[in-house]
Amino acid sequence: MSYKPSSLFNLIQTVNKGLFLPHIQRPFVWEEDQMRKLFDSLMRNYPIQTLLFWKTKDEIKARKFMEEVEWDPDLSDFYEPNISKAGCEKVFVLDGQQRLQTLFATFAGAVKATDGSRAEAYFDVTGGDVLSDDGLLYAMKFSTSALPHPWYRIADLVGKDAQRNAEELADEMNDHLDTVEDALQAEQRPTAADQRSRQKRVRRNFGQLVSLLREDKHFWIQELDGVANNFSYATVLDIFVRVNSGGTKLDASDLMFAAMKEGWDEIEEAIEETTELLNSTNIGFDKTFPLKCLLVVHGRGAEASPEKFSGSGGAKLLAEMKDGWDRAEAAFQELRDFLKTDLKVYAEKVVRSHNSFIPLFDYLYFNPRPNERSRALMRGYYYKAQLFGWYSQGTDKVINGLHSAVGQACPGGFPMQEIKDYFVGRGYPTDLQKGHLEQTRLRFLLLNLVYVDQMGASPFDVKSKGNEPHIDHIYPRHALSTKLGLAGGEINTLGNYRFVGATDNIRKRAELPASYFGRLKAAGTPVEKHLLLDDFAADTDKLAFDVATYRDFRDRRAQRIWEICSRTVNPEMAVVKLGGGA
Template sequence: MSYKPRSLFRLIEEINRNLFLPHIQRPFVWEEEQMLRLFDSLMRNYPIQTLLFWRTKDEIKARKFMEMVAWDADLSDFYEPNMSKEGIEKVFVLDGQQRLQTLYAIFFGAITSPDNKRAEAYFNITSGIAPDEQGLMFKLQFSTEPLQLPWYRVADAIGKDSQKNAEEVADAINEALDQLNSSKATESQEAAPDVKARERRVRRNMGQLVSLLREEKHFWIQELDGVASEFPYRRVLDIFVRVNSGGTKLDASDLMFAAMKEGWSEIEEVIEETTELLNGTNLKFDKTFPLKCLLVAHGRGAEASSEKFTGSDGEKLLDEMNAGWARAESAFQELRDFMKNDLKVYADKVIRSYNSFIPLFDFLYHNPKPNEASRALMRAYHYKSQLFGWYSQSTDTVINSLHSIVGKPSSTGFPLSEIKDYFRKRGSSIELQKHHMNETRLRFILLNLIYVDQMGSSPFDVKFKGNDPHVDHIYPQSMLRSKLALLSADINHLGNFRFVGATDNIRKRAELPASYFSRLKGIGVDVSKHLLLDEVAKDPSKLVFDLAGYKAFREQRFEKMWEILAATVNPEVEVSQV
């Protein structure tokens, strides 16, 4: 193992010639602010961490650095098949991708602007007096258009100015700035001391830029030489996982991909596609979810770790997953269809735990295309798990226990009864009761279920971003307090709640319900999905504003809500028993 300094100019020359990223590396994830902060650190002459490289002739899929950074790039577009072959010597970056990609974009390439144009780095060559509000002293910005002095195009230091020394470039910049200032009005000219200070800053800044590029003292490389010494892939993979397991560099799924890709090179691509599929209705599954689903379905437990994919057991698991992917892919598609068509889940706000979907996948993997009776029980399981917090603690233990119930072929359909027995023994609620309906934390889930039942679609499936439904009082709470002297317990009652679009809620004033809903009905709005009671939906003027009228409406509507909720959450129970 060698430990040597290297100039940035040489590093940039080597990028995409013999210096590449191994396929186990995740995508570039730094935001523009992090890129600016790295440049500021280097201009302050702060040290940055050592870069870790691996020289090898092994057959490892090589990925190029991006000449123009795109944060949503398809990584498959950057693979270099010729350099990936066995016998071809190349160097892989094991630790330092974010830093090197940033420097490559600043000094040689560009980033993609919000309007999808090429944006190059420009440095305010006169900066360096004091930090700004972000704590940055040396000002760098990316621009799609050429900028005038004092903004210096950083790529010129490696391009048209590469044969000049720092003093020459600084003198030329100072002369140009003097000419610019002399052409301005007298009152805007720099005072003599300011000119001298500015000239010193320009010389200092250009000297530091040239030093970063040409001197071998700012960047230190640790290189594992797998050509001259024994650094086989298994050992390097272990090193990669360990050096990237600290801080926030990689999440659990990234580390698992690092361990998995040798046995199944396409695994990350298919998992990313699956995650995107599951999130098709504005949900927030991460890449760990489908991996946990696969682990559970293959009987390896829900605990996600890279160690499960290493060694002979790991190779066996990957072979099983690869061979069974068509079956798993169908189960993921069925799960997505179930969420979209049966549950009509369109918002993260109505999900308390994403882990509850793993047993559903496990069941679908072993029991594809369940009949409607099973689907009704699956819907009930979903709502029970969300309402009663079945996955609020010891999540992996719960999932592993349920695998013995759902992770096998079932001739009798979805085993809700056995699942309920399991959670009953854990002391959890297993059936919806009326007292659950006024728990504040359950309000969104319950209202969503009611609207799905009444509308046949999700109230969160909105046409306009930012118009997600808000919880609103049918009888305005301000009037209930001021006119009827009611307290919060009587006002904030599920029987008095409905959903209203965010935009409408902002415009809505405290109007009596008889007037408000009559007006909506008059312009063709279907008020029955809100009011639920046929009698008042047909004639909203019956929404009398007095204590008896309010309580009668609230209680009748609450009973109607109970009827709707119980039918979905407790299909296996007679309503009268609850």
């Protein structure tokens, strides 16, 4: 096993040429806020852990990194059959996919925006002096259009600025910013000291950015050489499982318990039992989650830190938490029941943010045993939060902002309108529109919603481990393309998608729908829950394989999906216009 440093430039140059992902790797799951945090860590010179690679000539299915990050990709589009063959030497990433994909997208690629356009990474090179609401010193964001100075397009470092050094880039940027500032009115112009401070930050930031890309000191690689040594696939698979499951990891709560035990020695046990209760829904809450819930309802804000539990203020907080524990415990039990019976959440894949549940706890703490109308609004809030990325950035600030709406007795029920007003003010969507059904990154969440509505249970609540649902085409994609000549936009649409168990999906042949669903129906499978249209479910022979029938089925089924989703996500609307273009 070798252990060596590498420059980011060398890593980027090998991506999709000699460096690939093995088929056992999960999809890319990081959100943009995690990508920004990684960039901020690198700019601060924080270590980001070793990358683990495996060199082999074995026949292993190889997958490319995404040159443009898609949030819900079809992984089959990225496999490389020629690279996968036995005898072809390749290097696989066993640990570090999320970090490398983020770095590749930031320095040489892009992400796909919600409208499908290409968004590239830009860095504010004047940053480094003030913490943002997210706790970041260095602002990086993805934009579909070129941003003005002081934003710098990071990909230019491997493009048009590849031959330039940090001093040249910093001088050019500072000259431009100096000219802009000198043209300002006297009262708006920064002082000479402020200007010098900014110039220094720009020089430092370009120096660090260039160093990250070109120097062999920021990234370290451990490589299992399966060509020169005997690293069998079974051994490597065992290593992969271990490094990706991890051991016992310290989280923020572990640091806080040391400060808390003196005031309430039973608190760690109470928190651990609460975390275990919440995780009976198969969601991976850690101990920080119930602590943040308690901090919020006791008016201390969602930011979890040991300092809140020290000194006289900490003693007062612990006394309040201890006195109010019976009430909090009841609210945690209600939250768990809401997750299990109302939302039927059984998998991390349909939860984009654990923190989105904190306002629900906040509401239940002050409003126990809500009526069905409030529960419907709470369900709507949950789906809106997941679909619209309400917690994609500034999470603690969002939770604190909502506390004024939900953290009190609400005789009028769950305050959906106040919550919507808050997110409108932050520039987020608040109502499901028909156009959302065509967004690739939302299709899994929407399809899960439909199955929960139709089945009355989570499709992820499976008896056989490893048989969690996959998205599958009702009318086979390949046949629609090759035999009927339809383009991808007509095929890859929610009206033609359904869930199928992973095991069944592997075994399933590319069978035409009339035959396939006819067999399922004969075997007693409730095909109406998949097809959603009574006439096709009653007579599966109607699923004829021709363009007119396919389009009729797809469009009517999409309309039915819209009706189900809009009813659930927009429960506050007294009348939902089912046929409109909303």
